[in-house]
Amino acid sequence: MSQTKILEIVDLNMEYEAGVSVVKNISFDVYEGEFLSILGASGCGKTTLLRMLVGILPPTSGRILKRGQDILKTPPYHRGMGIVFQNYALFENMTVLKNVTYAMKVHKIPDYEQQAETLLRRMGLWELKDKKPASLSGGQQQRVAIARTMVLKPDVILFDEPLSALDVSTRLLMRHEIKALQAELGVTMIYVTHDQEEAFAMSDRIMVMHQGRIEQLGTPEELIDHPACDYVRRFVGENLSMKLRDLERFRRTDS
Amino acid sequence: MTKKRIKPRISQIWLIPGVLTVFLLLLVILPLGYMFAAMDGESIQKVFAKDSFGSVLLNSVVASALTTVISLTLAYLLAWCLERTAIPGKRIFYLLLTLPMLIPSVSLGMGAVLLGGNNGILTNLLHLPSGGIYGLFGIVYASVMYTLPVAFLMMVNIFKYEDSSPYDAAFVLGLPRVRRFTAITLPYLRKPLIAMAFSVFTLSFTDYGVPLMVGGKFKTLPVLMYQEVIGQLDFGKGCVYGSILLVPALVAFLVDMLNQNHAGASFVARPFVISPSRKRDAIALVCAILMTVLSVLPILSFSVLAFVKKYPSDMILTLENFTRTIQAGAGRYLLNSILIALGVATIGVVLGVFLAYFTARHAGKIGRVLHLIAMSTGAIPGVVLGLSYVLFFKGSPIYGTIIILILVNIIHFFSSPYLMIYTSFSKLNENLESVASTLGFGRRRLLFNVFIPKCSRTVREMFSYFFVNSMMTISAVSFLANTSNKPVALMINQFEAQAQMEYAAVVSLMILTVNIAVKAAFHGGASKQC
Numbered sequence: 001m002s003q004t005k006i007l008e009i010v011d012l013n014m015e016y017e018a019g020v021s022v023v024k025n026i027s028f029d030v031y032e033g034e035f036l037s038i039l040g041a042s043g044c045g046k047t048t049l050l051r052m053l054v055g056i057l058p059p060t061s062g063r064i065l066k067r068g069q070d071i072l073k074t075p076p077y078h079r080g081m082g083i084v085f086q087n088y089a090l091f092e093n094m095t096v097l098k099n100v101t102y103a104m105k106v107h108k109i110p111d112y113e114q115q116a117e118t119l120l121r122r123m124g125l126w127e128l129k130d131k132k133p134a135s136l137s138g139g140q141q142q143r144v145a146i147a148r149t150m151v152l153k154p155d156v157i158l159f160d161e162p163l164s165a166l167d168v169s170t171r172l173l174m175r176h177e178i179k180a181l182q183a184e185l186g187v188t189m190i191y192v193t194h195d196q197e198e199a200f201a202m203s204d205r206i207m208v209m210h211q212g213r214i215e216q217l218g219t220p221e222e223l224i225d226h227p228a229c230d231y232v233r234r235f236v237g238e239n240l241s242m243k244l245r246d247l248e249r250f251r252r253t254d255s
Numbered sequence: 256m257t258k259k260r261i262k263p264r265i266s267q268i269w270l271i272p273g274v275l276t277v278f279l280l281l282l283v284i285l286p287l288g289y290m291f292a293a294m295d296g297e298s299i300q301k302v303f304a305k306d307s308f309g310s311v312l313l314n315s316v317v318a319s320a321l322t323t324v325i326s327l328t329l330a331y332l333l334a335w336c337l338e339r340t341a342i343p344g345k346r347i348f349y350l351l352l353t354l355p356m357l358i359p360s361v362s363l364g365m366g367a368v369l370l371g372g373n374n375g376i377l378t379n380l381l382h383l384p385s386g387g388i389y390g391l392f393g394i395v396y397a398s399v400m401y402t403l404p405v406a407f408l409m410m411v412n413i414f415k416y417e418d419s420s421p422y423d424a425a426f427v428l429g430l431p432r433v434r435r436f437t438a439i440t441l442p443y444l445r446k447p448l449i450a451m452a453f454s455v456f457t458l459s460f461t462d463y464g465v466p467l468m469v470g471g472k473f474k475t476l477p478v479l480m481y482q483e484v485i486g487q488l489d490f491g492k493g494c495v496y497g498s499i500l501l502v503p504a505l506v507a508f509l510v511d512m513l514n515q516n517h518a519g520a521s522f523v524a525r526p527f528v529i530s531p532s533r534k535r536d537a538i539a540l541v542c543a544i545l546m547t548v549l550s551v552l553p554i555l556s557f558s559v560l561a562f563v564k565k566y567p568s569d570m571i572l573t574l575e576n577f578t579r580t581i582q583a584g585a586g587r588y589l590l591n592s593i594l595i596a597l598g599v600a601t602i603g604v605v606l607g608v609f610l611a612y613f614t615a616r617h618a619g620k621i622g623r624v625l626h627l628i629a630m631s632t633g634a635i636p637g638v639v640l641g642l643s644y645v646l647f648f649k650g651s652p653i654y655g656t657i658i659i660l661i662l663v664n665i666i667h668f669f670s671s672p673y674l675m676i677y678t679s680f681s682k683l684n685e686n687l688e689s690v691a692s693t694l695g696f697g698r699r700r701l702l703f704n705v706f707i708p709k710c711s712r713t714v715r716e717m718f719s720y721f722f723v724n725s726m727m728t729i730s731a732v733s734f735l736a737n738t739s740n741k742p743v744a745l746m747i748n749q750f751e752a753q754a755q756m757e758y759a760a761v762v763s764l765m766i767l768t769v770n771i772a773v774k775a776a777f778h779g780g781a782s783k784q785c
Contacts, residue, residue: 056689077695089686093708102704103694152694 002032005067006155006188007053012062014048014212022048024212025062030156030190035182037191037199039236040209046192049209050158053190054083066155082149086161088141090133090148096120097129100148107152116151123147123177139170143177150181159191163198175202196236208232272621275610279628282666287635290494290643298491307474312499315475318391318466319459319503322398326455327448329399330406333546338414340539341529351547354554356404357770359727359744360397362763364468365751366553367397369560369760372469374567376556389471397465400550402455409454413447419527450514453507461500461636464729468751476500477638477730484642484734494646497639508634554767557760566757580761583750588743589765591657592726595742598661599668600721606665607673607717612702615680616688626677633670637730640667645734657740663731668724672717679710719777723770 007030014023023045030036038046051057053064055076064072071079091099100120104112120126123143133141142162149157159178163171179202182189193199199206200220207217208231215235216228227233302308333352337345355363370377371388378385388396421439430438459465463477470478480496483489564571614626644663653659683706691701707714729744736745743762750759 051689054689054693056692075695076689076692081693083689083693085686085690087684087686089684089690091687091705091709092683093705103696106694106696106700148690148694 004032005029006032006034008063008065008068009053010063010065012049012052012064013060014045014052014057015060021060022212023052023059026212026214028207028214028217030188033182033186033188035179035189035191035202035204037193037203037206038209039193039196039199039206041194041235044209045212046194046209047160050083050160050190050192053156054081054158055079056083080155081158082152082154082156083158083160084142084145084149084162086164088133088138088145090141090144092133095130095132096125096136096144099133099144100151103148103152119147119151123181137170138166139174142166142174146178146181150185150187154187156188156190159189159193161193162191164193164195171198178202200236206236208235210235271609272613272625275606275613275625276621278606279625282662283628283632283635286640286643286647289647290497290639293490293646294494294498295491298489298495302492302495307479311474311476311479314391314473315460315477318394318398318473318475319456321391321395322402322459323452323456325395326399326402326406326459327410327451329403329546330410330451332542333403333407334410334414336539336543338411339527339529340536341531342536342540342543348543348547351551352407353404354551354767355400357723357727357774358554358763358767359464359729359747360401360462361464361468361729361744361747361751362557362727362759362766363400363553364393364397364465365747365756365759365763366556367393367400367465367469369556369566369756370552371396376559376567379567386471389469390473393469393471394466394473394475397469397553398459398462400553401462401465402458403550405458406451406455409447409451413444415526417443417527419525422527446514450507450511453503453510457504457507457634457636460503461638462730463638467748477636480638480642481733484645490642490646493642497636497642500636500639501634504634504636508631512630557763560757560760561764563757576757576761580750580758580765583746583758585743585746585758585762585765588741588746589769591740592742592744592766593769595657595660595664595732596722596725598657599664599725600718602661603665603669603672603721604714604717607669607676608702608707608714611673611677611680612698612706615677629673629677630670632666635667637667637728637732638734641731641734644731654735655737655740659735660732660740660742663735664725664728665721667728667731668721672720675713675717675720676710679713680706683709715777719773722773726766726770726773 009029010027012023012026013021015021026049038049040046048057052059055071055074059072063070066079091102094102097116097120101112101116104116109115117126120129123146125140125143125147128136128140128144133144136144142165146157146162162178163174166174175198178189178191181187191199191202203220205217205219206223208215208223210231216223216232218226223232223236227236333348336342337348342348367388369375371383371393372378373385375383375385375388377383378387422435425435425439461477463475463481466473466475466478467481476496476499480493480500483496484493560566561576562572562574563569564573564575610625610629614622614629640663644659648654648659653662687701687705688698691697691705726742727744728742729748732742733745733748736742744766746762747759750756750762
């Protein structure tokens with residue numbers, strides 16, 4: 001993880017109804033090559049924040065800077081970010097290969113077939129290239145969704161609870177795959193989850209959200225050793241020894 | 256600190272709802288509003304002061320109520336036979352029972368006359384008293400045949416989604432069969448049954464094809480309205496009748512909308528396992544055969560009639576009736592019908608797909624209002640729509656052309672195919688638009704390259720629904736057609752009025768053949784898509 005900021009989020013605010021804020025004046029930075037998890041209970045505003053970052057949802061107020069440039073009015077694709085959803089959102093009428101190459105064809109990217117093949121082989125999906133999403137397992141579908149996003153080489157990939165719909169063993173496998181991909185490609189990842197174990201196992205830093213606000217942003221060790229408030233203590237501090245043990249274990253596995 | 260509020264971008268997508276709003280405004284709201292405005296106090300007074308009005312209204316209510324009760328009972332029995340027993344040949348039963356949906360109601364009325372009228376097939380065969388079919392009995396019989404396929408399909412749908420768990424629990428608890436029916440089946444059926452009852456009642460109440468053919472002196476409201484407008488050109492009274500006909504249709508629409516809100520709550524998945532029972536299957540098979548025969552008898556009767564020289568005096572098989580019917584202009588009018596049906600299906604599908612894409616995928620007030628207008632078009636009886644178009648479009652360049660017939664049919668049949676594609680689009684992953692925008696392509700590509708291919712089966716069903724119904728409708732078009740743009744279905748009344756029943760049968764058979772061909776073509780390649 002470098003010390004160069006890739007994203008600066010300044011006073012970001014989102015009101016679905018006048019006077020009712022879902023995200024309340026949030027400010028934070030994201031660094032190049034970082035794996036940042038946004039952790040919080042359901043309804044804390046983490047998915048809304050993600051949607052605003054990628055450009056699907058316009059914020060009520062605030063600024064989003066990417067490498068110093070205000071990107072608030074930049075359309076999603078031109079922000080150089082990709083998003084992976086929990087429910088995959090694949091194009092069900094297309095094969096795996098077409099899902100991955102469709103956007104590249106639209107943008108007339110030269111040599112797109114070769115690039116797609118390389119990525120699909122890297123992700124173990126080449127054998128499935130002619131299959132339709134409905135015939136794939138949940139884990140395979142999520143891999144296709146990740147490949148579809150990665151093939152356009154975004155600077156930042158956002159994940160919206162991508163593993164929540166998968167079984168335990170597939171989740172563990174996918175965690176390592178995502179981390180390995182990040183290590184290999186050096187891409188910045190922002191990962192929304194409500195699963196503390198997942199956040200602690202994968203992240204360089206974790207941002208804990210509660211009722212639309214940031215309660216704490218720090219490394220996993222900082223959150224465990226120095227929780228900023230009671231909420232963080234309760235939310236991530238329970239079974240501290242277990243978490244520390246897990247953290248060590250996952251770090252060892254990853255390395 | 257003062258915060259700078261960010262205005263959301265206005266997308267190009269607003270162009271589509273803009274066009275659709277104008278379209279619906281021009282073809283639904285304004286003509287209907289014009290019809291209401293054309294209603295004057297004098298006409299209202301004349302209608303209500305007329306001695307026969309009360310009895311005609313009562314006739315309509317009685318005939319429709321009887322039709323509803325019988326149709327729903329038979330639909331329940333048939334659905335039970337086909338969904339809860341192991342009788343053989345279920346596909347054939349489904350095909351035959353839905354066959355009456357491919358012919359005009361006026362043909363079913365004619366079929367009833369051919370069976371039980373003076374010199375009718377059954378009248379002669381069973382030595383029944385002649386003339387017994389005309390009036391309430393004939394109307395109810397033909398209306399039941401007309402509404403049964405719709406009620407049957409609705410009932411099958413309900414049976415398919417019924418949960419078997421409460422029945423298993425009741426069986427384990429030792430509850431007798433009657434108690435199981437009253438404690439589980441009836442409460443489950445209550446809401447959908449109410450909606451079905453209103454739909455069937457409205458279908459029968461607003462239909463004029465059947466009573467025109469078989470009603471005799473037993474007049475109903477749509478027939479009276481037709482006679483006032485077409486026969487006496489009294490548009491003022493026509494408007495009053497039209498408004499009265501709208502009442503049950505609007506109630507049915509409201510009941511349906513209210514019921515839909517609860518539909519999701521009772522969605523269960525454990526299907527029924529049919530236990531082996533020879534006795535039950537034998538009874539069910541006899542019931543299904545009997546009801547299917549009753550249902551297809553009118554079709555069989557006019558199919559026979561089309562191929563004999565002169566019923567009942569000269570029963571030699573011949574194709575002469577076809578030649579003579581063509582000579583009478585049926586070929587030209589059949590071409591008109593096919594052109595109209597193709598126009599309705601093509602424009603209707605395009606309009607339905609665009610509108611459903613907007614209403615199903617973009618939440619917002621405009622989307623909800625457009626959805627409500629689109630759904631409410633189904634509540635407008637054809638005769639009312641036809642009359643409102645006469646009043647609103649008279650003098651315009653499209654009046655008297657095929658275009659106005661295409662437009663009126665699009666609106667008349669819009670709600671069902673619109674709902675089909677709306678449901679399909681609603682079921683697609685809610686994040687597809689977000690994915691498309693982050694991958695850098697727009698909604699147009701998403702609609703044409705993902706949504707439509709994925710829902711191609713629904714699109715095909717929409718096309719065949721528009722086509723088939725446009726081929727056989729006589730309600731709205733009878734007010735707007737002239738000798739140049741007339742669809743062939745209107746020739747059935749004309750031939751019947753001239754006592755040329757063989758030719759009327761030929762026309763009915765022509766429509767049935769075209770509709771079967773279209774159905775087969777559009778459902779032949781059914782794939783596993785939404």
